[in-house]
Amino acid sequence: MAIAKAERLMNLALCLLGTRRPLSKRELRGSIEAYLEAGSDDSFNRMFERDKDDLRELGLVIETVENLDGEVGYLSGRDSNRLPPVTLDAEEAAALGLAAKVWQQARLAGAASGALQKLRAAGMPEDVDPYESHGALEPRIPAHEASFEPLMLACRDRRPVVFDYRKATAVRPEQRHVEPWALECWRGHWYLAGWDRDRQAERVFRLSRITGKVRSRAGQFKVPVPDVVTVRETVASWAGETADRSALIRLRAGSGYPLRAKAASVRELGDGWDEMEIPYGHGLDAWLVEFGPDVVVLEPAELRADVVDRLRAVAKG
Secondary structure, three states, X not given: OHHHHXXXXXXXXXXXXXXXXXXXXXXXXXXXXXXXXXXXXXXXHHHHHHHHHHHXXXXXXXXXXXXOOOOEEEEOOXXXXXXXXXXXXXXXXXXXXXXXXXXXXXXXXXXXXXXXXHHHHOOOOOOOOHHHHOOOOOOOOOOOOOOHHHHHHHHHHOOOEEEEEOOOOOOOXXXXXXXXXXXXXXXXXXXXXXXXXXXXXXXXXXXXXXXXXXXXXXXXXXXXXXXXXOHHHHHHHHOOOOOOEEEEEEEEOOOXXXXXXXXXXXXXXXXOEEEEEEEEOOOXXXXXXXXXXXXXXXXXXXXXXXHHHHHHHHHHO
């Protein structure tokens, strides 16, 4: 079946490329054996439309022309389908190969693979990706979240979106109206940076916390997109990785290993508790709340107050 379809597509492509005038469906059906064997007009029409879409997806430019009698014809000009020479150095080709890996779990995997094939057909070197054959480790950038593709398209087309978002410390999701700017992967998780219209401020959202569907909204962006969107730096700051202060906490023994990994000092208190000093940056309060009753903040007072406020909000539901 695969060979038969490939042969049919090749014959259709040769017919469209070899003609100097548009060919009607009737003429194409009479020229290609597989179309002659179609059982009915409906069967032929469905087959032809699928084949035409497949050829266009492969990169063939097919023109639709209507003649004086109102009959529709098709042709594919050679000039329209001739790729210019592609001149990429090794680093640029490697970057394209790595970028294509982003789509490996997304619906765009086929399009990314096809794009690389077209570039290689136009002259891009095939064996310059150092990650593919020379590296001990192969980088993978998964995109499992259902919201990835609609948000990527919204960023590209500059379209506002609406989605339900559940914060780490919230019981229920809240609706957010966002002007999406950029997507970036950091430590295995995808994040969206954009302008939150409800809060009138720049925000970063973790895609795994988006619930339900991402819906597009009509209209233009109300806020200019910054020249540089620092998604990774913002998330790192929220995770406390750019901290310039320290916090003193009490942690239940045998728990909170991510906190222990960041601790600058640890002191056993007895009775099943340890005291430790950890880096204090923006967002540390939200992280500490995730450990529930296993963590007690000792100082600074502002961090302790923030954690208490978050715990009270969770308790109220």
